[in-house]
Amino acid sequence: MTKAPMRVAVTGAAGQIGYALLFRIASGEMLGKDQPVILQLLEIPDEKAQKALKGVMMELEDCAFPLLAGMSAHGDPNTAFKDIDAALLVGARPRGPGMERRDLLSANAQIFTAQGKALNAVAKRDVRVLVVGNPANTNAYIAMKSAPDLPKKNFTAMLRLDHNRGLSQIAAKLGKPVASIEKFCVWGNHSPTMYADYRFATIEGKSVKDLINDDDWNRNIFLPTVGKRGAAIIEARGLSSAASAANAAIDHMHDWFLGTNGRWVTMGIPSDGSYGIPEDIMFGVPVTCDAGAYKRVEGLPIDAFSQRCIDKTLAELMEEQDGVKHLL
Ligand SMILES: NC(=O)c1ccc[n+]([C@@H]2O[C@H](COP(=O)([O-])OP(=O)(O)OC[C@H]3O[C@@H](n4cnc5c(N)ncnc54)[C@H](O)[C@@H]3O)[C@@H](O)[C@H]2O)c1
Numbered sequence: 001m002t003k004a005p006m007r008v009a010v011t012g013a014a015g016q017i018g019y020a021l022l023f024r025i026a027s028g029e030m031l032g033k034d035q036p037v038i039l040q041l042l043e044i045p046d047e048k049a050q051k052a053l054k055g056v057m058m059e060l061e062d063c064a065f066p067l068l069a070g071m072s073a074h075g076d077p078n079t080a081f082k083d084i085d086a087a088l089l090v091g092a093r094p095r096g097p098g099m100e101r102r103d104l105l106s107a108n109a110q111i112f113t114a115q116g117k118a119l120n121a122v123a124k125r126d127v128r129v130l131v132v133g134n135p136a137n138t139n140a141y142i143a144m145k146s147a148p149d150l151p152k153k154n155f156t157a158m159l160r161l162d163h164n165r166g167l168s169q170i171a172a173k174l175g176k177p178v179a180s181i182e183k184f185c186v187w188g189n190h191s192p193t194m195y196a197d198y199r200f201a202t203i204e205g206k207s208v209k210d211l212i213n214d215d216d217w218n219r220n221i222f223l224p225t226v227g228k229r230g231a232a233i234i235e236a237r238g239l240s241s242a243a244s245a246a247n248a249a250i251d252h253m254h255d256w257f258l259g260t261n262g263r264w265v266t267m268g269i270p271s272d273g274s275y276g277i278p279e280d281i282m283f284g285v286p287v288t289c290d291a292g293a294y295k296r297v298e299g300l301p302i303d304a305f306s307q308r309c310i311d312k313t314l315a316e317l318m319e320e321q322d323g324v325k326h327l328l
């Protein structure tokens, strides 16, 4: 029997990530090859942006995707988010060369207050929200705090790009396929302070840490490479990552809705106090997903080096979240 369509809102739909994202959602890569979708697309209420959005919609139409059951263009989150099952909050200013993601906070924070309020007012009560726009963790925190009638667990931030970047670096170092790596994770903020952690990772049952057996590589090559990859891409492309970011968003939502079969992935989720992270801080942690819900991997041992790394990224997040108190 054909499934009822799911309503998916994407903001910043005429931007570069939007362009790499929408066609894959409409082809079924995010929610499944048997799941029809209705796209509710939000752009700023500006003639040029709305015209560009219309152009993207014309192209979506021209793909004749069998799973695309409808789409609409919006300039107001209160209509874009009506009855949605999923929201991908991408629309925000990207950083340029020489900027850190937190430099975007003042430009982007207000977007997420307004969008959190709109989600609170009109989205389905079990809507699953992924924040991609930077600084993603703090924007997700703002959206969550601006939507007090929705469960906090519905709000997540994207750490999956960092997770995927880490997997590829490990695979290249060991000459093994990425798919063979299990139990890798990234802790904390989507920023250079993130802590990409392969202490628990295995390949074909063997410890990745033992296979690499090089603390110097971990500290001086691996961590800075993963942490500064976004800046390296801006430097090379003159624009921030788009296709890899869209791919990570697809992975994040796919796994949240459809499950991971016990595999670990990284999601930025509101803390419940585990690992000493204060409640509600939007923090990257290892999770498994099943039946539309994520579950934090609990009880992992944290050694002294890891604790220092976690404390550093936590301090940055607390500072960012303190800086937006006045908006909440
Ligand atoms: N979390 C991650 O891993 C990750 C990765 C890559 C990029 N990003 C971030 O994603 C965001 C978007 O990046 P991009 O490259 O697509 O940028 P872009 O400038 O190409 O597109 C952003 C789009 O958002 C729209 N927009 C701005 N404010 C909006 C609002 N209030 N409502 C709806 N739409 C709005 C703009 O008109 C524009 O079309 C940036 O903040 C970027 O830093 C995050």
Ligand SMILES: O=C(O)C[C@H](O)C(=O)O
Binding pocket: 094, 095, 101, 134, 161, 229, 230, 231, 233, 240, 241, 245
């Ligand atoms: O680095 C950026 O500003 C874009 C994005 O967050 C990334 O990690 O590629």
